[in-house]
Amino acid sequence: MKKQKNSRLIAAEIVFQWLEHQDFPDRSLAKLKQDHAFILEVVNGVVRNRLKLQWLETKWVKNEPKLIFKAILWVGLYQILFMKVEDYAAINETVQAAKERPGGLGPAKLINAILRRAQREKDDLFKSLESQPDYIRLSHPEFLMERWKKTYGEADAVALAEWNNEPPSTILRIEQSAVDAAEFIDKLREADIEPLLHPYSDKEIFLVLPRGIPVKKVPGYDEGWFTVQDPATSVSVDLLAPRPGETVLDACAAPGGKTAMIAGRMDRRGELVAMDLHDDRIRVLEENKKRLKLDWIATVKGDARKPQAVFSNDRKFDAILLDVPCLNTGVFKRRADARWRVTEERIETITKLQYEILTACSELLAEKGRLVYSTCSLEPEENEELVTRWIANHSGFRLVKTGKAFPPDSGTDGAFAALIRKK
Numbered sequence: 001m002k003k004q005k006n007s008r009l010i011a012a013e014i015v016f017q018w019l020e021h022q023d024f025p026d027r028s029l030a031k032l033k034q035d036h037a038f039i040l041e042v043v044n045g046v047v048r049n050r051l052k053l054q055w056l057e058t059k060w061v062k063n064e065p066k067l068i069f070k071a072i073l074w075v076g077l078y079q080i081l082f083m084k085v086e087d088y089a090a091i092n093e094t095v096q097a098a099k100e101r102p103g104g105l106g107p108a109k110l111i112n113a114i115l116r117r118a119q120r121e122k123d124d125l126f127k128s129l130e131s132q133p134d135y136i137r138l139s140h141p142e143f144l145m146e147r148w149k150k151t152y153g154e155a156d157a158v159a160l161a162e163w164n165n166e167p168p169s170t171i172l173r174i175e176q177s178a179v180d181a182a183e184f185i186d187k188l189r190e191a192d193i194e195p196l197l198h199p200y201s202d203k204e205i206f207l208v209l210p211r212g213i214p215v216k217k218v219p220g221y222d223e224g225w226f227t228v229q230d231p232a233t234s235v236s237v238d239l240l241a242p243r244p245g246e247t248v249l250d251a252c253a254a255p256g257g258k259t260a261m262i263a264g265r266m267d268r269r270g271e272l273v274a275m276d277l278h279d280d281r282i283r284v285l286e287e288n289k290k291r292l293k294l295d296w297i298a299t300v301k302g303d304a305r306k307p308q309a310v311f312s313n314d315r316k317f318d319a320i321l322l323d324v325p326c327l328n329t330g331v332f333k334r335r336a337d338a339r340w341r342v343t344e345e346r347i348e349t350i351t352k353l354q355y356e357i358l359t360a361c362s363e364l365l366a367e368k369g370r371l372v373y374s375t376c377s378l379e380p381e382e383n384e385e386l387v388t389r390w391i392a393n394h395s396g397f398r399l400v401k402t403g404k405a406f407p408p409d410s411g412t413d414g415a416f417a418a419l420i421r422k423k
């Protein structure tokens with residue numbers, strides 16, 4: 001039988017790619033053929049804890065190692081400090097991973113010494129880490145911690161960063177048009193899955209799964225009895241309040257979580273159009289539509305900055321959801337690398353795109369029509385400030401209401417939504 005590749009080395013090579021190219025590790029992770037859960041946890045953990053690991057490396061290593069050996073060292077440190085893995089296995093396998101790389105014998109000795117020291121001095125190390133500035137001890141970009149402290153105050157900014165560092169739960173929304181909720185919960189129990197009811201929404205039923213259950217193994221996956229979705233996704237759909245018989249556009253729809261929720265509220269009556277710009281995302285939207293048996297929804301490829309290229313001039317909608325691309329600062333718990341991609345420049349470019357989408361799609365609204373602008377970000381520039389500025393420049397519309405989920409308070413992902421009505 002062919003010998004399996006060292007899993008620590010696979011994890012380190014993915015971390016190396018990310019460090020070198022800032023390449024989103026999800027793509028490499030999706031292609032993994034072995035030890036999927038372990039490698040996923042190590043890679044996400046290293047990426048999330050980047051500043052803590054960098055702090056420790058700077059403290060103990062005089063000359064910065066080559067990037068691949070830095071990645072191997074971080075993979076080892078993450079296991080020793082943050083995972084329930086036998087220290088013995090963590091050290092030996094990680095040192096072996098270094099030896100398997102060209103020029104790895106010297107770095108392997110250094111890595112061995114550092115990992116053994118971390119094992120011996122673990123308690124002191126954690127004490128010393130606790131006295132570091134918040135951005136290091138909570139491993140977030142310094143400018144972002146500062147901006148959150150200004151926006152939300154010191155205590156909430158710290159609570160938010162702590163929330164982001166906890167492991168994310170898998171949460172299901174029951175597709176109540178496909179299955180009776182009580183029957184679904186019985187089926188889960190028959191499969192030895194005891195779900196917890198999430199209290200956030202009063203319109204939808206969200207269930208928190210116990211850890212470690214692959215979603216595809218949950219009863220009713222193939223039948224389309226549920227979507228995997230955080231309760232914060234209901235903030236925007238509740239504000240939009242789509243009704244049976246209406247014409248509704250979901251203009252940035254893939255992978256279709258909110259499209260499915262809208263479809264449920266419309267009870268298959270009316271017209272629902274799901275649009276997205278990107279082919280790969282539309283493919284996932286189509287797969288979800290098929291699994292959830294939502295073939296009555298129309299899918300179109302189109303740019304929400306130029307919807308006139310897709311829809312004729314007289315095409316109007318009663319309700320439009322604009323779940324625009326954003327900086328994702330409300331969902332760092334789920335997306336390990338997203339925190340490292342936020343910069344002041346990106347805030348500027350993304351808000352320009354968001355404003356453009358809002359302006360262009362507002363022209364598709366019918367008289368008295370409703371539009372919900374939403375993000376999964378917590379930055380005022382993408383949310384309250386953008387909507388207020390837009391309304392000030394568009395006298396034909398009024399801001400009716402906003403909704404927001406702030407993770408440490410809501411116990412959900414972060415979300416913002418604003419309901420705008422055409423006068």
Ligand SMILES: C[S@@+](CC[C@H](N)C(=O)[O-])C[C@H]1O[C@@H](n2cnc3c(N)ncnc32)[C@H](O)[C@@H]1O
Pocket residue numbers: 233251252253254255256257258259275276277278281302303304305323324325326
């Ligand atoms: C926040 S995600 C939408 C999530 C989705 N509403 C859901 O609940 O599953 C934003 C989506 O906007 C799409 N997108 C980005 N730029 C776009 C544009 N100019 N026009 C239309 N869609 C765009 C992205 O491909 C992405 O799928």
